[in-house]
Amino acid sequence: MLSRGTVSSVAIALILIQLVVRGWLAATGNFYWDDLVLIGRASTLPILSWDYLGHSHDGHFMPAAFLLAGLSTVIAPVNWLVPAISMIVLQAIASLSVWRMIRVIAGPRAGVAALAALTFYLFSPMTVPAFAWWAAALNTLPMQAAMAWIVADAVLLTRSRGRRPDARMIVIRSSVVFVIALTFFEKSLFILPVAFVAAVLAARFTGRPDDDAPPEIDSEGDAGAARPDSALIRAFTGARALWASLGVVFVAWAVVFFSVSDATAGQHSATQTMRLVWRSINDAVIPSLVGGPWEWERWVPSPPMGFPPVWMIVLGWVVLAALVWWAITRRRGAGAVLLCTAVYVVGAQIPVLWNRSSANTALELAQTMRYLPDAALVITIAIALIVASPATAPGEAARHGGATEARRLAPVIVPLAGALAVVSAVISLVSFSTSWRDDPTGDYLANAKRSLAANRDHPMFDQSLPLEVLLPVAYPNNQISHTFGRVRDRPDFAATTDRLNVLDNAGNMVPGAVTPARTVRPGRGSCSRPEVTGPRRLVLDGPLLQWRWTVAVSYCADMDGDVDMALDGGRTVRVPVRAGLHVAYVQLEGRGRHVDVRPVTPGLTLHTGEGRVGEVAEARLVG
Structure with a gap:
C-alpha cells in the first residue's frame, strides 16, 4: 500500500512527464488551418469588439478562445511561441484538475488504482490531436479542466449532504468555472449532465461528509431509487444549490449559443453521422485503450488520421471486454458506471459529427480523433468511480473464480499493463508528431515573415495563401493581409505599387508579373x-x-x-x-x-x- 505522500509524488511526476512530452510536441508543431483564421480575424478586427468575439466560427461560439487568440496575435503576431506556451499552461491546469478530481472521487487511499486512472488520462492518444492543434486546444483544454473541477465539487457537496462550511464558495467557484469553460467551447454544456451523473454514481456507496474517510456502504447498497434517501435524492439535495446555479447558466448560454451560432447550417445525413460515429468508436476509441493507433497518415491540407491495424482493433475490444468483466464481477455497481460512460462516449460525438455529416464527408474525419478529449476524461471519471466502489462480497467474487489469485497478482499485473499502455501511447504520439510536422505551413510563415521584412519599403498587393496552407473556402482570411496584418516589419498592402513582388508557395518574395488576359x-x-x-x-x-x-x-x-x-x-x-x-x-x-x-x-x-x-x-x- 503506497502512502499518501508517495502517491501524490508519483502523480506530480507523471504530470510533469506528460507536460515535458506535450511541450516537445508543441515545440515541434506550428500553426495550422483554423489557427490562421483566428489570426486573420484578430489582425483585421478590434479584438475587444463583438464582431470579433461574437463571431460564429464554423458553428462554434467561443469568445474567450477568440480573446486569447487575439491577445496572442497582438503580443507576437504569427509567432508560435506564445500559442505553444498557452497550450502547455492550459494542459497543466487540466491535468492538475483531473488529479484533484480523481482524489476526491476515489479517496486518498486509492493508491495505485488512482494513479492508473490519472495515467490513462495523461497519456491517452485520444487527447493528443486536439492538443497539438492550437485552435482545438483553445476549445477542449478549458473544457477538460472545468469538467474535472466541477465533477469534483459536485461529489464533495453530495458526500457532505451540502453541509460543508465552504459549500457556498464551492457553488460560486464552480459556476464561474462553468461560465469560463462555456466561453471557450459550447460543448462545455455537457459538463452539467456529466457532473450530475457522476455525483449520483458516487453517492451510491458513500454517505460521509469527511472526504478522507473510507467509503461507507449503504445498508441497501445501490438498490433503490425508490428509497427516500436514494443516491439520486442525495445527489440532488446535497448539491441542489450547485445544480440550480449551473442550470441557470446552462439555459442562458444555450439561448445565446443558438441565437448567435450557425451550427445547424448546411446539409446533414443521419446515415453518414452513424457511420462516422462507428468509425470513431471502432478505429479511434477502441485502439486508444491499448495506446494506439501507431500509424498516422496525412493528406495535406487535412490533419493527421490514425490508421490502426486490425490486430490492434481486435486487441482493443478484447481489453475492453476483460476490463468490463473485471469491473462487473469485482466492483459493486460498476455496470451503471460503464453504461453511463458508453452513453456519453457515443452520444457526445453525435452532435459534432452530425454537423460534419454532409454526403461528401470522408469517414476518415472520425479518425483524426480531435473530437475525443472529453470522452477520455469521462472514461477517467468512470475509472475513478469504479475504484471508489466497494469490492463484491468474497463469496460472490469466488463464484467467478480466481479472486484470491487475482488479488495476489494485481500489484504486478496492473503496473506492468499500465507501463505497456504508456509505451504504446508514446509510440503513437511520436508517429502522430512525425505526421503533424509534415506540413508546409510553418516553413511558409517563417519565410514569408523574413521576405516581407526585407521588402518593407515597397507596397505590395494582397494575395492568397498557398492552397496547401489554407484553402479559398476560408476567404478572406486566406489573404496574406489578414495573416500578416499585425506584423509590424512588413510592406503596406495597397491597391497600387511601383514594384510587383509576390510570395511564392514557399513564402519567398519573388518578382511578379501580370498575365495577359x-x-x-x-x-x-x-x-x-x-x-x-x-x-x-x-x-x-x-x-x-x-x-x-x-x-x-x-x-x-x-x-x-x-x-x-x-x-x-x-x-x-x-x-x-x-x-x-x-x-x-x-x-x-x-x-x-x-x-x-x-x-x-x-x-x-x-x-x-x-x-x-x-x-x-x-x-x-x-x-
Missing part, C-alpha cells in the same frame, strides 16, 4: 509630347468581365504626382506616379473595354505605353 494599347503621343493631359481612356483589346483585375501600364510622366484610374462599375483608385519612365501596377474592380485615367496633380501630363490587364503571378510563370 487583355492588353492596353499604347497612347498616340510620346514622352516629349504626352497625350494624357486630362481625363482619357486607355483602350483594351477586348472586354473584361466584372472582377478584381490587375493593370500593369508603362508611362512617362513630366513630374511627380497622382492620377486616378478606374474600370466601369468599379471604384476609383488614386495612383502615385514619378517623373520619368516607369511602370504602374494597379488593382481595379470593374468591367468594360477601357481604363479611365485622369491626372489629379495640377500640370501633370504623361504618355502611356503598352500594358496588360490580368492576374498577378510569379514572373517565371508568365511569358
Whole structure:
C-alpha cells in the first residue's frame, strides 16, 4: 500500500512527464488551418469588439478562445511561441484538475488504482490531436479542466449532504468555472449532465461528509431509487444549490449559443453521422485503450488520421471486454458506471459529427480523433468511480473464480499493463508528431515573415495563401493581409505599387508579373509630347468581365504626382506616379473595354505605353 505522500509524488511526476512530452510536441508543431483564421480575424478586427468575439466560427461560439487568440496575435503576431506556451499552461491546469478530481472521487487511499486512472488520462492518444492543434486546444483544454473541477465539487457537496462550511464558495467557484469553460467551447454544456451523473454514481456507496474517510456502504447498497434517501435524492439535495446555479447558466448560454451560432447550417445525413460515429468508436476509441493507433497518415491540407491495424482493433475490444468483466464481477455497481460512460462516449460525438455529416464527408474525419478529449476524461471519471466502489462480497467474487489469485497478482499485473499502455501511447504520439510536422505551413510563415521584412519599403498587393496552407473556402482570411496584418516589419498592402513582388508557395518574395488576359494599347503621343493631359481612356483589346483585375501600364510622366484610374462599375483608385519612365501596377474592380485615367496633380501630363490587364503571378510563370 503506497502512502499518501508517495502517491501524490508519483502523480506530480507523471504530470510533469506528460507536460515535458506535450511541450516537445508543441515545440515541434506550428500553426495550422483554423489557427490562421483566428489570426486573420484578430489582425483585421478590434479584438475587444463583438464582431470579433461574437463571431460564429464554423458553428462554434467561443469568445474567450477568440480573446486569447487575439491577445496572442497582438503580443507576437504569427509567432508560435506564445500559442505553444498557452497550450502547455492550459494542459497543466487540466491535468492538475483531473488529479484533484480523481482524489476526491476515489479517496486518498486509492493508491495505485488512482494513479492508473490519472495515467490513462495523461497519456491517452485520444487527447493528443486536439492538443497539438492550437485552435482545438483553445476549445477542449478549458473544457477538460472545468469538467474535472466541477465533477469534483459536485461529489464533495453530495458526500457532505451540502453541509460543508465552504459549500457556498464551492457553488460560486464552480459556476464561474462553468461560465469560463462555456466561453471557450459550447460543448462545455455537457459538463452539467456529466457532473450530475457522476455525483449520483458516487453517492451510491458513500454517505460521509469527511472526504478522507473510507467509503461507507449503504445498508441497501445501490438498490433503490425508490428509497427516500436514494443516491439520486442525495445527489440532488446535497448539491441542489450547485445544480440550480449551473442550470441557470446552462439555459442562458444555450439561448445565446443558438441565437448567435450557425451550427445547424448546411446539409446533414443521419446515415453518414452513424457511420462516422462507428468509425470513431471502432478505429479511434477502441485502439486508444491499448495506446494506439501507431500509424498516422496525412493528406495535406487535412490533419493527421490514425490508421490502426486490425490486430490492434481486435486487441482493443478484447481489453475492453476483460476490463468490463473485471469491473462487473469485482466492483459493486460498476455496470451503471460503464453504461453511463458508453452513453456519453457515443452520444457526445453525435452532435459534432452530425454537423460534419454532409454526403461528401470522408469517414476518415472520425479518425483524426480531435473530437475525443472529453470522452477520455469521462472514461477517467468512470475509472475513478469504479475504484471508489466497494469490492463484491468474497463469496460472490469466488463464484467467478480466481479472486484470491487475482488479488495476489494485481500489484504486478496492473503496473506492468499500465507501463505497456504508456509505451504504446508514446509510440503513437511520436508517429502522430512525425505526421503533424509534415506540413508546409510553418516553413511558409517563417519565410514569408523574413521576405516581407526585407521588402518593407515597397507596397505590395494582397494575395492568397498557398492552397496547401489554407484553402479559398476560408476567404478572406486566406489573404496574406489578414495573416500578416499585425506584423509590424512588413510592406503596406495597397491597391497600387511601383514594384510587383509576390510570395511564392514557399513564402519567398519573388518578382511578379501580370498575365495577359487583355492588353492596353499604347497612347498616340510620346514622352516629349504626352497625350494624357486630362481625363482619357486607355483602350483594351477586348472586354473584361466584372472582377478584381490587375493593370500593369508603362508611362512617362513630366513630374511627380497622382492620377486616378478606374474600370466601369468599379471604384476609383488614386495612383502615385514619378517623373520619368516607369511602370504602374494597379488593382481595379470593374468591367468594360477601357481604363479611365485622369491626372489629379495640377500640370501633370504623361504618355502611356503598352500594358496588360490580368492576374498577378510569379514572373517565371508568365511569358
